[in-house]
Amino acid sequence: MDINKGKQKLELIKGLLLIAKISIASGISWELAKILGSKHPYLAPLTVILSIQETIQHSAVYAFYRIIGTLFGIAATIFIIKHLEVNGWTIGLLLIMGMVLPVVLRLHKTIIHQIALTILLVFVFVHKTNYYVSDRIR
Template identity: 50%
Template sequence: MMELQKNNSFNNNLSFLAWKLSIGSIISWELAELLGSHHPYLAPLSVILTIQSTMGKTIGLSIKRMIGTIIGIFVTVLIAKHLPVEGWVLGVLILLGCYISIYLKLDKKVLHQVSLTILFVFVFEHLSKSYATDRLRDSFVGVLVAGILQLVWFRIFSRKT
């Protein structure tokens, strides 16, 4: 009997997560488009990457995502527009961005976000001049939607238990 309850709780948690990811993706995509994004998929990406099991974890990861995104965009936009899109340049930019994060005493989750941002901004900014701006705005939209969704979800379902 205890195993069945544990299984149902596990499946419910996965169902809740599936619904939050789906609803958050819809809302953030539409909001990013409404705000003029040419890359609206970046907003649901932030929702998908930041929604966690608790509100606190979601907020913590959202903050780290935004810090990493800001550092990555800063490094890439300042330096990369003057350099060719090549693997060694990418590696040097990632190293620089990571060391800025290390100097600021940020953790490894921020280093991952810095590296991802540098990779995508470095490649896509050469193809679309609005990518860096869209990345920053849409990441913010996504983490905001994730946080609000977590808050609303928690308030609705904590009353039922």
């Protein structure tokens, strides 16, 4: 019984530390994004929330994969994006085209997920605002 209580306390402490890390890093990242001129500062805490892992090393590796995937996704869409209409078929086509090479190159699955996420968000938001790509990179 005492082992179970100790385990529960440890899990509670881990959960509280996770909340603290996410909250503090999200606030700092929002303000830093604003200082750097972002028109979409919510992207910074979004990245924090998605990237925070159990250890700093795992978080850094995951963040690195996100950066690679984001840059690849932007590169896959930036030149043709303005010439296409936003609809399900073009999104599907862009996703297929943007993810084939990374799959063939056997890139990490996190990178491939980030490519897909970036293609979708950049494609949709570029039609609404010109600042989105630069803010996504920031």
